[in-house]
Amino acid sequence: MAGTGKRDAGWAVSRGVQVGFLVGLLVLWYVSTNYWGVSHLLLPEPVQVYWHFVDIIKTGEFLDDLNVTLSELAIAFTGSCTLGVTLGYLISRSPYAIRVFEPLFAGMYSVPIILFLPLYVLIFGLGPLSKIAIGGTISFFPIILSTIAGFGYVERTYIVSARSMGASDYQLFRYVLLPAALPVILTGMRMGFTVALLSIIGSETLASLAGLGHRIVHLAEGMDMARMFAYIAFVIAIAAFLNTVVSSLEARGRRR
Amino acid sequence: MTGEVAIRVRDVTHHFGEEDDARHVRALLDTSIDVTRGELLCLIGPSGCGKSTLLNVIGGLLDPSSGTVEVAGKPVRGPMPADIAYVFQENALFPWNTVLENVMLGMLFQGVPKAEREARARRALEAVGLADFTSHYPAQLSGGMRQRAALARALSLETGILLMDEPFGALDEQTRMILGEDLSVLLSRTDKAIVFVTHSLGEAVFLADRVAVFSARPGTIKQVISVEEPHPRHPEFVTSAKFTTLRNELYGLLHDEIRKAMLESAMRSEGGPVAAGGGDSA
Numbered sequence: 001m002a003g004t005g006k007r008d009a010g011w012a013v014s015r016g017v018q019v020g021f022l023v024g025l026l027v028l029w030y031v032s033t034n035y036w037g038v039s040h041l042l043l044p045e046p047v048q049v050y051w052h053f054v055d056i057i058k059t060g061e062f063l064d065d066l067n068v069t070l071s072e073l074a075i076a077f078t079g080s081c082t083l084g085v086t087l088g089y090l091i092s093r094s095p096y097a098i099r100v101f102e103p104l105f106a107g108m109y110s111v112p113i114i115l116f117l118p119l120y121v122l123i124f125g126l127g128p129l130s131k132i133a134i135g136g137t138i139s140f141f142p143i144i145l146s147t148i149a150g151f152g153y154v155e156r157t158y159i160v161s162a163r164s165m166g167a168s169d170y171q172l173f174r175y176v177l178l179p180a181a182l183p184v185i186l187t188g189m190r191m192g193f194t195v196a197l198l199s200i201i202g203s204e205t206l207a208s209l210a211g212l213g214h215r216i217v218h219l220a221e222g223m224d225m226a227r228m229f230a231y232i233a234f235v236i237a238i239a240a241f242l243n244t245v246v247s248s249l250e251a252r253g254r255r256r
Numbered sequence: 257m258t259g260e261v262a263i264r265v266r267d268v269t270h271h272f273g274e275e276d277d278a279r280h281v282r283a284l285l286d287t288s289i290d291v292t293r294g295e296l297l298c299l300i301g302p303s304g305c306g307k308s309t310l311l312n313v314i315g316g317l318l319d320p321s322s323g324t325v326e327v328a329g330k331p332v333r334g335p336m337p338a339d340i341a342y343v344f345q346e347n348a349l350f351p352w353n354t355v356l357e358n359v360m361l362g363m364l365f366q367g368v369p370k371a372e373r374e375a376r377a378r379r380a381l382e383a384v385g386l387a388d389f390t391s392h393y394p395a396q397l398s399g400g401m402r403q404r405a406a407l408a409r410a411l412s413l414e415t416g417i418l419l420m421d422e423p424f425g426a427l428d429e430q431t432r433m434i435l436g437e438d439l440s441v442l443l444s445r446t447d448k449a450i451v452f453v454t455h456s457l458g459e460a461v462f463l464a465d466r467v468a469v470f471s472a473r474p475g476t477i478k479q480v481i482s483v484e485e486p487h488p489r490h491p492e493f494v495t496s497a498k499f500t501t502l503r504n505e506l507y508g509l510l511h512d513e514i515r516k517a518m519l520e521s522a523m524r525s526e527g528g529p530v531a532a533g534g535g536d537s538a
Contacts, residue, residue, distance in 0.1 A: 161348040164315060165365040165413065166337030175361055179352040 044226035052230035062234060068211040069200060072128045076135030077196050081189060084140050088147025088185075098152050102145070109141035114199055121207045131208065135200040139192035146188020150181030183254040190250045197239060212238075262417055262449035263291040263314055268323030270309050282474035283309040287323070289468060289477060293416065294447040296487075298460040300510065301470025301478075302517035307453050308421055309475070314451060315340055315419050328416060337366045341410035343420040348406050349394040355381065355405045356390040362409045380412035381405070383442060400431040407439070420452045424459065436462050437491060444487035457510070461502045462489060469509045472517035479509055 026046060032038045033045045056062050091097045117134055124130035154177055162176045204213025212235050219228035270284040284306035291297045299307035312318040314325055316332045325332040328339050341362075342348075349358050359377035368376070381387055384404040394402050403423055410418055424432045436459055443450065443463075454460050460467045464483050471478040483502060485493060493499055 155347055157344055157347040158350060160317060161342060161344055162365060164317060164335045164337065164340070164342045165362045166335060166367065167365040171365055175364075176350065179350070 041223060041225060044229050048226040049229040049233070052227045053233055056227070056230055056234060062212070062215075062231075065210060065212045065215045066238070068128060069204065069213070072131040072135060072200050072211065073197055076132045076200065077139060077193055079132070079136045080140040080143055080192055080196065084143030084188075084192070085147050085185065088144040089151050091144075092148050092151035095152075098148060102148050102152075105141055105145055105148075109145060113138050114202065117203050117206060120203075126207055126209050128211075131200045131203050131211065134203050135196040138199045139196035142188045142191040142195065143185075144188075146184050146191075147181070150184035150188075151177055154180040186250045186253045190246050193246050194243060197242065201235065201239075260293050261290045262293045262295075262328065263289075263451070264324075264326040265289045265310070265314065266324045266326075268310065268313055268320045268325065270306070270313060270318065270320045284313070284320070285474035285476045287476050289480070291449045291451060293449050295465045296443060296450040296452060296463055298464035298467045299451065299453045299470065300455070300457070300460045300467055300506065301475060302472050302510070302514045304475075304517065304521075305470035305472055305513070306475025307470050311419050311421055311451055311453050314417075315342060337413070337415075339415050340417045340419060341413040341415040343403070343406050343410045343418070343423040345422045346399070346402070346426045349402055349409075351394050354391050354393055355386060355397070355408075358394070358405060359409045359412050362413055366413050376412050376414075377408075380408040383411060384408045385438070398431075399427050400435055403427065403435065404438075407442075411442070416448060418448050418450045420450065422453050422455065425455065432456070432459065433491075437489070439463065441488040457503050457506050458494070460506065461499055462494060467506060469506065470513070472513045473520060478513070481505060481509075 029043070030046050033040060033043055091101045114134065116137075117130075120130045120134050124133050158176050158180060159172065162172050167176070201211075201213040204211040205217045206213075208214040212231065216228055216231050216235070219225075219231060266288050268284060268287045269282075271280060271282045273280040283304075287306075287310060289297070299310060301307050309318065313320045314327070314332065316325075316334045316336055319333075327336060330336070330339075349355075350361065353361060356374070356377055359380060360373045363373045363376060364370075378387070378390065381390055384407050386401065386404050386408060389397060389401065389405075394405070397405065407423070424435050427435065440463060452460075452463060454463075461483055467481045467483065468477045469479050469481065470476065481502065485498070
C-alpha cells in the first residue's frame, strides 16, 4: 500500500541519517587523531581502541569486574522492587496513607540522592555494599511511586462491579487490582532499573574497590586511554543490552 | 412465576454524611415499592433525586440509613451475586480481558463451576449479538457493543434480578433505540425482575412495565405509572398515540420536579438563577 510504503521510506531515511551521524562521528574521530594531531593522551586512536576491545573480550579479563557490577545491580534492583512494590501496595490500600506518603516520596525522588554517596561509603565501606545501597535507594522511589499510582487509582467501577458479582478479596487482587496496576508498575521498574545501573556504575567511578566503573577510572589514572575507551564501549554495549531486555519485558507485560 | 414479589423495598431513607455536617445530603426519603418477577421498573427523576441511590441500596452496594430491602425473601446486607446482577453505565468491563474472558470472569466470581462457564458465556454473547466478537478486547468495540457485552455478562449470571444503572446513558440516541428494542426482545423471554435507571422519558416508556417518577431532593417516589403493552415492544409502539400520551404524562410530572431541583441547587449556591439544562444531564 502507498501509505505504508511512504512510511517505510520515511523510516529508512531517518534511520539512514542516524547511522550516517554516528559514522560521521567515527570518521571525525579517526581523522582528528591521525591527521590533525589531536593528542592521543586526550583522545586515543580508534583503531587502537578497537584492538584493545578485541583483547578485552578475548582474554575475558572483564569477567571479574562485570560480575561485581552486575551482582550489585541485581541485588540493589531486587531489593528495591521487593520493598517498593510491597510498601507501595500497603500504602495504596488507604486513601489517607496515599495522601501522606505519595507527596513525601515524590519530594524525596526529586532530591539528587547521589550526593549522599560519601555518607553511604562511610557507613557501608568502599566495597559493593555501598553501591548496592545507593542503587537500591535511588531505584526505590520510581518503583514505590508507580506502585502507589498503579494500585491506588484503579477505576472504581471495576472494583464495584467485581464486588457485585461476588469477587473475594483474593479474586479482586488477582483479577482486577493486579492487571490494572501492572502496566504502571512495570514502567516504574524500568525507570528504576535505568537509574540503578547509572548510579551503580557512576559511584564505582567515584569510590570503589572493583567493578566496571572502578576499572575505567583505574585505566584513566594509569593514562591507558585506548584501553579505557575500549572499556567505556564495553559498558555502553552492556547497558544498551540490559535496557533493551528490560524494555521488551515491560512491553510484554503491558500488552496483557 | 410472574406476579411473585422479587424485590420488596420498605421505608428506605438514606443520607450521605452526618446530620450536622455541611455536606449532609438526604438522598432518599421513606421510599417503598415492590417489584414483581417478570416486571421491568424504570426509575426516572431529576438529577440527584436518589434513583441511583435506591438502585445501589437494592443491590447491597449501599447500606440504607433506615428501612429494609428484601430480595427473594432475604434481607439485603451486601452484594448478593447469586440473586442480583448489575449493568453499569460504562467502564465496567475489564480492558485487559477479551469479551469472552470478561463474561467468564463474572461467573468465576459468582462461583459457577469451570466446566459450565465457557458454554454459558458463549450463549449469553450470542443472545446479545456478539457471537463474532468473543475474542475482541473492550477497546476494540464501540460503546454500544461494550454495553451489549456488559449485558451478556449480567445475563450469564442467571440471576432473578437485574439492576441497570443508566446502561445506555453514554450512548448516542440511535444506538440507544436499537439497544432498547433488542433489550425488550431479550426480556420478553425471561421472568427476571428488572430495575432500570434512566434519564430518558422515551426509553422509560418504551421499556418499562411501570415507571416510578421521583420527586426532587429529598427524593422519594412521587407517582407510579403503568405501561400496559406486551413485550417484546416494536418500533411502531414509539409512534403510537398511547406512547405519546404516556410520555407527555411523564413529562408533566417530571417538569415541575426538575424546576424545583434547579431552584434548590440555585439557592444552595446562593447565586440567583442557574443556567438551564442542569436538570436532564449529569
